[in-house]
Amino acid sequence: MATKAASPNVADVTAGHKTSPRTIALMIIGLALILVAPFLIYPVFVMKVLCFALFAAAFNLLLGYVGLLSFGHAAFFGGAAYITAYAIKAWGYPPELAILLGTAFAALMGLVFGYVAIKRQGIYFAMITMALAQMFFFFCLQAPFTGGEDGIQGVPRGKLFGFIDLSNSLNMYYFVAAVFVIGFLFIWRVVHSPFGSILKAIRENEQRAISLGYRVSRYKLGAFVISASLAGLAGSVKAIVFQLASLTDVGFQMSGEVVLMTLLGGIGTLMGPVVGAVLVVSLENYLATSSLPVPVVIGSIFVVCVLLFRRGIVGEFNAWMDRKRG
Amino acid sequence: MPAGELKMTMPTNQNTGAPASGGAAGGSVVLSAKGLTKEFKGFVAVKDVDLSVREGSIHALIGPNGAGKTTCFNLLTKFLQPTRGVITYRGQDITGLAPAEISRLGVVRSFQISAVFPSLSVLENVRIALQRPGQLATQFWKPETALSVLNDRAAALIRSVGLDAFINHTAGELPYGRKRALELAATLALEPDVMLLDEPMAGMAHEDIGHIADLIRQAAQGRTVIMVEHNLHVVEDLCDAVTVLQRGEILAEGDYQTVSQDPRVREAYMGSEHD
Ligand SMILES: Nc1ncnc2c1ncn2[C@@H]1O[C@H](COP(=O)(O)OP(=O)(O)OP(=O)(O)O)[C@@H](O)[C@H]1O
Ligand SMILES: [Mg+2]
Secondary structure (H helix, E strand, O other): OOOOOOOEEEHHHHHHHHOOOOHHHHHHHHHHHHHHHHHHHHHHHHHHHHHHHHHHHHHHEEEEHHHOOOOOHHHHHHHHHHHHHHHHHHHHHOHHHHHHEEEHHHHHHHHHHHHHHHOOOOHHHHHHHHHHHHHHHHHHHHHHHHHHHHOOOOOOEEEEEOOEEEHHHHHHHHHHHHHHHHHHHHHHHHHOOOOHHHHHHHHHHHHHHHHHHOOOHHHHHHHHHHHHHHHHHHHHHHHHHHOOHHHHOOOOHHHHHHHHHHHOOOOOOOOHHHHHHHHHHHHHHHHHHHOOHHHHHHHHHHHHHHHHOHHHHHHHHHHHHHHHHO | HHHHHHHHHHHHOOOOOOOOOOOHHHHEEEEEEEEEEEEEEEEEEEEEEEEEEEEEOOEEEEOOOOOOHHHHHHHOOOOOOOOOEEEEOOOOOOOOOHHHHHHHHHHEOOOOOOOOOOOOOOOHHHHHHHHHOOOOOOOOOOOHHHHHHHHHHHHHHHHOOOOHHOOOOHHHOOOHHHHHHHHHHHHHHOOOOOOEEEEOOOOOOOHHHHHHHHHHEEEEEEEOOEEOOOOHHHHHHOOEEEEEEEEEEEEEEEEEEHHHOOOOHHHHHHHHHHH
């Protein structure tokens, strides 16, 4: 056993974990784009992209970093949208409070869903989350306060903190942008936190994590609740942007759409869900004005993506960069 | 593991005296099993096993392939639910506990197939183990650099298993023997009271075996070790007590001398391994 080899200084050890310059560069570019976007593109479109990007990033926290495929994330997104819309419209809540309430509701729902589903593996986990979300969908369809098929419409945007008028579209935009950036950085922090390192360990070797004494279900549940809360935050903000909460937000298609965005962009990459959201939302916007059937086109893209770029766009790009560096 | 790997050369003339770390006979029972049984859809993998592991001893669990050794480990650490039987740790009935809870009590196992976190570095692997006892496992709001307070302790553990030159290497890229050493370092990080090692030396080169044996002897200071081991020279050298399993049942029990001279044990080994 050659123990004479120069032992590296422990202090440099963490250096390997500094954020790579590429990531920092990407983040700065991303931030700059977000800041100038409303002057180049229709703001409502960018806001929609940002809401869905946050939603997908929240979903990816669960799929990409814990390895749990939820097919019921629309319940958190849409549930929070309903609560926020209702709190503003019926109770006259200010937007920040209504968003907080919607997010808290999503967190609570995440706790319940997660508690029921977390011990199941693979497809059973997906099925249970889907079943629970469908139950919630029918609840929303029947419950009087959701407005049934019409949803809750004409939600006033109100004044943020009492003085920022969100009916001004630039104010609204920068608020959404701020929520997105904070949410995104929060996810990034969770992934690269002491908690995140345990999540990673569980994903790599769950049995070993258990044998080291980790109660893995609790960690998974924790991640599930964080993911649900952020999905809720995205839904709440979306309800204010579009002044609408409807059955579409809690529907099965919405759950599927977030899976698609994440797959398309790249599971387990930080930027993947954002790229996926940009693509899917743009495509839907474009297709809405064309005569092509939206589900067929989206479905075909899904198939092609799964067959050709299994790692998603960002995943393939990263792999290509790594190969180039050798 | 292929059956041929069991190189059985039962030494007949024993004159080496007592096993390495003696004094175990006097220790009280730390971990015990009574009537431990595991059935897999009618197939009985472990049958009515009574086991008493004494404090401070190195206790070997040996037997031919498929004898039920790993299953026993899985039962003792609750990775499998026994069909029947009671497991007791320091007087406490732990039969109903979840595996993570058993580990938290201080009964920590390793796996037959080396278990590391492959994409993490050697340092991170050990830190994962160190994170749990501290409060550094649930903090999702802190940066990863908060973990660097564990670096010194992790490095000391890594040094103790001779991996200091590999501290920044990715665990998955280490050669097999070094993965096992890393696994041992991570297990030791928990300061377990009882360590269960499933074939810690399987698939290792000859020179590594001596090294790991030294590590285990060292690690066994002040704790109890139960190990599955096919290499009987290692068992003879290292272990105070031996339990022989065959087809899920205990065939013989005692110190190495007694067990190795037991005609049934000799037959069980010679019968299948004679060459
Ligand atoms: N989950 C399971 N389902 C069904 N049968 C199993 C299961 N686990 C183990 N067995 C069977 O139980 C028997 C004992 O297996 P076990 O792994 O405990 O043997 P072992 O003594 O550890 O053998 P080896 O020396 O090869 O590691 C084997 O016949 C095995 O096929
Ligand atoms: Mg085995």
